[in-house]
Amino acid sequence: MPDPGLEPLQAQDLALIALGHVGQEWPQKLDHVLTGPMDLLRPALLHPMFHGSFDWHSCVHAHWLLARLLKLFPDLPAAPAIRARFDAAFTAENTAAERAYLARPSARGFERPYGWAWLLKLHAELVGTPWHAVLAPLAADFAARFRDHLPRADYPIRAGVHGNTAFALLLAADWAEAQDPALLALLQDTAWRWYGADTDCQAWEPSGEDFLSPALVEAACMARLLGPARFGPWRDAFLPRLAARQPASLFTPARVSDRQDGRIVHLDGLNLSRAWCLRRLLATLPEGDPRTEVLRAAAEAHLAASLPHLEDSYxxxxWLASFALLALEN
Incomplete structure:
Protein backbone atom coordinates (compact mmCIF):
# COMPACT_ATOMS: atom_id res chain seq x y z
CA MET A 1 0.00 0.00 0.00
CA PRO A 2 1.50 3.40 -0.94
CA ASP A 3 2.26 5.94 1.75
CA PRO A 4 -0.82 8.19 2.01
CA GLY A 5 -0.38 11.91 1.58
CA LEU A 6 -2.37 15.04 1.00
CA GLU A 7 -3.64 15.68 -2.53
CA PRO A 8 -5.40 18.78 -3.93
CA LEU A 9 -8.81 17.14 -4.19
CA GLN A 10 -8.54 15.91 -0.63
CA ALA A 11 -7.42 19.37 0.49
CA GLN A 12 -10.49 20.89 -1.14
CA ASP A 13 -12.72 18.42 0.68
CA LEU A 14 -11.11 19.27 4.03
CA ALA A 15 -11.46 22.99 3.34
CA LEU A 16 -15.16 22.63 2.56
CA ILE A 17 -15.73 20.71 5.78
CA ALA A 18 -14.14 23.50 7.84
CA LEU A 19 -15.83 26.31 5.92
CA GLY A 20 -19.13 24.62 6.63
CA HIS A 21 -18.85 25.08 10.38
CA VAL A 22 -16.37 27.85 11.34
CA GLY A 23 -19.20 30.37 11.38
CA GLN A 24 -21.90 28.04 12.73
CA GLU A 25 -22.79 29.41 16.15
CA TRP A 26 -25.24 26.70 17.24
CA PRO A 27 -24.99 24.20 18.83
CA GLN A 28 -22.32 25.60 21.13
CA LYS A 29 -20.40 24.21 24.11
CA LEU A 30 -18.86 27.06 26.09
CA ASP A 31 -15.88 27.10 28.44
CA HIS A 32 -17.40 30.00 30.34
CA VAL A 33 -17.60 30.98 34.02
CA LEU A 34 -20.68 32.95 34.99
CA THR A 35 -19.88 35.55 37.64
CA GLY A 36 -23.26 37.25 37.36
CA PRO A 37 -26.22 37.81 35.04
CA MET A 38 -24.17 40.21 32.89
CA ASP A 39 -22.17 37.17 31.72
CA LEU A 40 -25.22 35.55 30.10
CA LEU A 41 -24.29 36.46 26.53
CA ARG A 42 -24.54 34.52 23.29
CA PRO A 43 -21.34 32.91 21.94
CA ALA A 44 -20.93 35.40 19.08
CA LEU A 45 -20.77 38.24 21.61
CA LEU A 46 -18.40 36.44 23.95
CA HIS A 47 -16.12 35.28 21.14
CA PRO A 48 -16.65 37.29 17.95
CA MET A 49 -13.61 35.70 16.32
CA PHE A 50 -14.03 32.05 17.38
CA HIS A 51 -17.72 31.29 18.06
CA GLY A 52 -18.30 28.56 15.46
CA SER A 53 -17.43 24.87 15.25
CA PHE A 54 -19.27 23.85 18.46
CA ASP A 55 -16.52 25.10 20.81
CA TRP A 56 -13.78 27.71 20.92
CA HIS A 57 -10.78 25.44 20.44
CA SER A 58 -12.35 23.57 17.53
CA CYS A 59 -13.03 26.90 15.83
CA VAL A 60 -9.40 27.90 16.35
CA HIS A 61 -8.00 24.74 14.82
CA ALA A 62 -10.52 24.83 11.98
CA HIS A 63 -9.04 28.22 11.10
CA TRP A 64 -5.57 26.65 11.38
CA LEU A 65 -6.65 23.96 8.91
CA LEU A 66 -7.85 26.62 6.47
CA ALA A 67 -4.66 28.65 6.88
CA ARG A 68 -2.51 25.59 6.31
CA LEU A 69 -4.42 24.54 3.21
CA LEU A 70 -4.24 28.07 1.82
CA LYS A 71 -0.46 28.00 2.23
CA LEU A 72 -0.09 24.55 0.70
CA PHE A 73 -2.58 25.09 -2.14
CA PRO A 74 -3.01 28.84 -2.81
CA ASP A 75 -5.02 28.10 -5.96
CA LEU A 76 -7.47 25.78 -4.22
CA PRO A 77 -11.06 26.36 -5.43
CA ALA A 78 -11.98 27.16 -1.83
CA ALA A 79 -9.19 29.76 -1.49
CA PRO A 80 -11.38 32.83 -2.13
CA ALA A 81 -13.87 31.66 0.50
CA ILE A 82 -11.03 31.06 2.97
CA ARG A 83 -9.64 34.57 2.40
CA ALA A 84 -13.10 36.08 2.81
CA ARG A 85 -13.59 34.17 6.05
CA PHE A 86 -10.26 35.39 7.39
CA ASP A 87 -10.97 38.99 6.40
CA ALA A 88 -14.25 38.82 8.32
CA ALA A 89 -12.93 37.01 11.39
CA PHE A 90 -9.44 38.43 11.82
CA THR A 91 -10.10 42.07 12.58
CA ALA A 92 -8.60 44.38 15.19
CA GLU A 93 -12.01 44.69 16.86
CA ASN A 94 -12.44 40.93 17.16
CA THR A 95 -8.91 40.52 18.49
CA ALA A 96 -9.59 43.15 21.14
CA ALA A 97 -12.79 41.38 22.17
CA GLU A 98 -11.06 37.98 22.48
CA ARG A 99 -8.28 39.62 24.53
CA ALA A 100 -10.83 41.30 26.79
CA TYR A 101 -12.48 37.94 27.43
CA LEU A 102 -9.12 36.41 28.23
CA ALA A 103 -8.34 39.22 30.70
CA ARG A 104 -11.35 38.38 32.89
CA PRO A 105 -10.25 37.05 36.30
CA SER A 106 -12.65 34.14 35.76
CA ALA A 107 -10.87 33.18 32.52
CA ARG A 108 -7.50 32.31 34.05
CA GLY A 109 -7.88 28.64 33.15
CA PHE A 110 -9.75 29.27 29.89
CA GLU A 111 -8.77 26.61 27.33
CA ARG A 112 -5.59 25.61 29.18
CA PRO A 113 -3.52 24.14 27.60
CA TYR A 114 -5.20 22.80 24.45
CA GLY A 115 -6.71 26.02 23.15
CA TRP A 116 -3.58 27.98 24.08
CA ALA A 117 -1.43 25.76 21.89
CA TRP A 118 -3.82 25.70 18.95
CA LEU A 119 -4.01 29.51 18.94
CA LEU A 120 -0.23 29.74 18.75
CA LYS A 121 -0.14 27.13 16.00
CA LEU A 122 -2.74 29.10 14.04
CA HIS A 123 -0.78 32.33 14.44
CA ALA A 124 2.43 30.62 13.31
CA GLU A 125 0.62 29.44 10.18
CA LEU A 126 -0.41 33.01 9.32
CA VAL A 127 3.17 34.28 8.93
CA GLY A 128 3.49 36.16 5.67
CA THR A 129 -0.22 37.04 5.50
CA PRO A 130 -2.02 40.28 6.43
CA TRP A 131 -3.84 38.46 9.23
CA HIS A 132 -0.65 37.62 11.15
CA ALA A 133 -0.26 41.12 12.59
CA VAL A 134 -3.94 41.33 13.47
CA LEU A 135 -3.80 38.19 15.60
CA ALA A 136 -0.37 38.96 17.12
CA PRO A 137 -1.60 40.60 20.36
CA LEU A 138 -3.82 37.61 21.16
CA ALA A 139 -0.97 35.18 20.42
CA ALA A 140 1.29 37.20 22.71
CA ASP A 141 -1.30 36.85 25.50
CA PHE A 142 -1.32 33.08 25.18
CA ALA A 143 2.46 32.89 24.99
CA ALA A 144 2.59 34.88 28.23
CA ARG A 145 0.24 32.35 29.79
CA PHE A 146 2.59 29.53 28.85
CA ARG A 147 5.55 31.41 30.31
CA ASP A 148 3.66 32.03 33.54
CA HIS A 149 2.10 28.58 33.90
CA LEU A 150 4.81 26.09 32.94
CA PRO A 151 7.26 26.87 35.77
CA ARG A 152 4.41 26.32 38.26
CA ALA A 153 3.19 23.09 36.65
CA ASP A 154 5.04 20.51 38.72
CA TYR A 155 3.44 17.53 37.00
CA PRO A 156 2.42 16.69 33.43
CA ILE A 157 -1.12 15.74 32.47
CA ARG A 158 -1.09 12.39 30.69
CA ALA A 159 -4.74 12.29 29.68
CA GLY A 160 -5.95 11.35 26.21
CA VAL A 161 -8.10 14.46 25.93
CA HIS A 162 -7.74 18.26 26.04
CA GLY A 163 -5.62 18.54 29.17
CA ASN A 164 -2.72 16.56 27.70
CA THR A 165 0.41 18.63 28.25
CA ALA A 166 2.67 16.87 25.74
CA PHE A 167 0.29 17.79 22.93
CA ALA A 168 0.29 21.42 24.05
CA LEU A 169 4.09 21.62 24.13
CA LEU A 170 4.29 19.99 20.72
CA LEU A 171 1.85 22.41 19.06
CA ALA A 172 3.28 25.50 20.73
CA ALA A 173 6.82 24.70 19.58
CA ASP A 174 6.34 25.98 16.01
CA TRP A 175 5.29 29.43 17.20
CA ALA A 176 7.98 29.60 19.86
CA GLU A 177 10.73 28.56 17.47
CA ALA A 178 9.85 31.39 15.09
CA GLN A 179 8.81 34.09 17.54
CA ASP A 180 10.20 33.50 21.03
CA PRO A 181 13.43 31.52 21.55
CA ALA A 182 13.10 31.89 25.32
CA LEU A 183 9.70 30.25 25.24
CA LEU A 184 11.07 27.46 23.05
CA ALA A 185 13.79 26.84 25.64
CA LEU A 186 11.13 26.73 28.35
CA LEU A 187 9.11 24.20 26.34
CA GLN A 188 12.23 22.06 25.88
CA ASP A 189 13.19 22.25 29.54
CA THR A 190 9.65 21.46 30.63
CA ALA A 191 9.39 18.45 28.33
CA TRP A 192 12.61 17.02 29.73
CA ARG A 193 11.54 17.75 33.31
CA TRP A 194 8.20 16.05 32.82
CA TYR A 195 9.11 13.16 30.54
CA GLY A 196 12.89 12.74 30.44
CA ALA A 197 12.96 9.87 32.94
CA ASP A 198 10.08 7.90 31.36
CA THR A 199 11.04 4.39 30.24
CA ASP A 200 9.39 1.15 29.08
CA CYS A 201 6.00 2.62 28.22
CA GLN A 202 3.13 0.24 28.99
CA ALA A 203 0.48 2.21 27.02
CA TRP A 204 -2.61 1.51 29.07
CA GLU A 205 -4.86 2.90 26.36
CA PRO A 206 -7.18 3.73 24.85
CA SER A 207 -9.69 5.05 27.33
CA GLY A 208 -13.24 5.32 26.09
CA GLU A 209 -13.10 9.01 25.14
CA ASP A 210 -9.47 9.51 24.07
CA PHE A 211 -8.58 11.51 20.98
CA LEU A 212 -4.87 11.48 21.83
CA SER A 213 -2.55 8.62 22.62
CA PRO A 214 -0.80 9.57 25.87
CA ALA A 215 2.14 7.36 24.86
CA LEU A 216 2.57 8.38 21.23
CA VAL A 217 1.93 12.08 21.69
CA GLU A 218 4.56 12.12 24.43
CA ALA A 219 7.01 10.50 22.04
CA ALA A 220 6.10 12.95 19.27
CA CYS A 221 6.56 15.83 21.70
CA MET A 222 10.02 14.65 22.64
CA ALA A 223 10.93 14.11 18.99
CA ARG A 224 10.01 17.74 18.34
CA LEU A 225 11.72 19.27 21.36
CA LEU A 226 14.85 17.15 21.80
CA GLY A 227 17.70 17.13 19.33
CA PRO A 228 18.27 13.87 17.41
CA ALA A 229 21.24 12.87 19.55
CA ARG A 230 19.16 13.18 22.70
CA PHE A 231 15.92 11.85 21.30
CA GLY A 232 17.19 8.55 19.86
CA PRO A 233 18.30 7.08 23.20
CA TRP A 234 15.16 8.44 24.90
CA ARG A 235 12.89 6.87 22.24
CA ASP A 236 14.59 3.52 22.49
CA ALA A 237 14.25 3.50 26.28
CA PHE A 238 10.64 4.71 26.22
CA LEU A 239 9.45 2.36 23.43
CA PRO A 240 11.99 -0.47 23.49
CA ARG A 241 9.76 -3.07 21.80
CA LEU A 242 8.50 -1.27 18.71
CA ALA A 243 10.00 -3.82 16.33
CA ALA A 244 7.83 -6.48 17.99
CA ARG A 245 4.71 -4.28 17.69
CA GLN A 246 4.63 -3.73 21.41
CA PRO A 247 2.85 -2.31 23.31
CA ALA A 248 0.19 -3.99 21.21
CA SER A 249 -2.47 -1.38 22.05
CA LEU A 250 -0.57 1.25 20.05
CA PHE A 251 -0.80 -0.84 16.87
CA THR A 252 -4.53 -1.58 17.06
CA PRO A 253 -6.92 1.08 15.72
CA ALA A 254 -9.70 1.97 18.12
CA ARG A 255 -13.23 0.83 17.35
CA VAL A 256 -15.79 3.66 17.26
CA SER A 257 -19.13 2.22 18.30
CA ASP A 258 -21.28 5.36 18.01
CA ARG A 259 -20.25 8.33 15.88
CA GLN A 260 -23.31 10.30 16.96
CA ASP A 261 -21.95 10.37 20.51
CA GLY A 262 -19.74 13.42 20.97
CA ARG A 263 -17.36 11.63 23.30
CA ILE A 264 -17.18 8.18 21.77
CA VAL A 265 -16.40 9.80 18.41
CA HIS A 266 -13.22 11.10 20.03
CA LEU A 267 -11.83 7.68 19.15
CA ASP A 268 -11.81 8.63 15.47
CA GLY A 269 -9.56 11.48 16.50
CA LEU A 270 -7.39 9.01 18.38
CA ASN A 271 -6.88 6.97 15.24
CA LEU A 272 -5.97 10.07 13.24
CA SER A 273 -3.66 11.55 15.88
CA ARG A 274 -1.96 8.19 16.37
CA ALA A 275 -1.28 8.08 12.63
CA TRP A 276 0.22 11.57 12.88
CA CYS A 277 2.45 10.59 15.82
CA LEU A 278 3.49 7.29 14.27
CA ARG A 279 4.57 9.07 11.11
CA ARG A 280 6.53 11.63 13.13
CA LEU A 281 8.31 8.77 14.88
CA LEU A 282 8.92 7.10 11.56
CA ALA A 283 10.82 10.18 10.41
CA THR A 284 13.26 9.81 13.32
CA LEU A 285 14.42 6.32 12.31
CA PRO A 286 17.51 5.70 10.20
CA GLU A 287 17.11 4.23 6.73
CA GLY A 288 16.78 0.46 6.80
CA ASP A 289 15.67 0.34 10.44
CA PRO A 290 13.37 -2.71 10.87
CA ARG A 291 10.93 -0.57 12.85
CA THR A 292 10.20 1.55 9.78
CA GLU A 293 7.72 -0.81 8.17
CA VAL A 294 6.10 -1.57 11.50
CA LEU A 295 5.36 2.10 12.13
CA ARG A 296 4.31 2.79 8.54
CA ALA A 297 1.84 -0.10 8.52
CA ALA A 298 0.39 0.98 11.85
CA ALA A 299 -0.05 4.57 10.64
CA GLU A 300 -1.82 3.39 7.48
CA ALA A 301 -4.14 1.12 9.47
CA HIS A 302 -5.13 3.94 11.80
CA LEU A 303 -5.77 6.31 8.91
CA ALA A 304 -7.87 3.73 7.08
CA ALA A 305 -9.99 3.17 10.19
CA SER A 306 -11.17 6.78 10.56
CA LEU A 307 -10.39 8.85 7.47
CA PRO A 308 -13.64 7.78 5.73
CA HIS A 309 -15.72 9.03 8.70
CA LEU A 310 -14.84 12.72 8.97
CA GLU A 311 -18.41 13.84 8.28
CA ASP A 312 -20.51 11.00 9.66
CA SER A 313 -22.00 13.35 12.26
CA TYR A 314 -21.52 16.94 13.38
CA TRP A 319 -13.10 18.98 14.46
CA LEU A 320 -11.85 15.75 12.88
CA ALA A 321 -10.66 17.33 9.63
CA SER A 322 -7.90 19.18 11.48
CA PHE A 323 -6.54 15.92 12.84
CA ALA A 324 -6.82 14.35 9.41
CA LEU A 325 -4.67 17.13 7.98
CA LEU A 326 -2.02 16.63 10.66
CA ALA A 327 -1.82 12.95 9.75
CA LEU A 328 -2.00 13.29 5.99
CA GLU A 329 0.54 16.05 5.58
CA ASN A 330 3.13 14.62 7.94
Missing part, protein backbone atom coordinates in the same frame (compact mmCIF):
# COMPACT_ATOMS: atom_id res chain seq x y z
CA UNK A 315 -20.01 15.62 16.60
CA UNK A 316 -17.02 14.56 14.53
CA UNK A 317 -17.28 16.90 11.56
CA UNK A 318 -16.66 20.04 13.61
Missing amino acids: MGAH
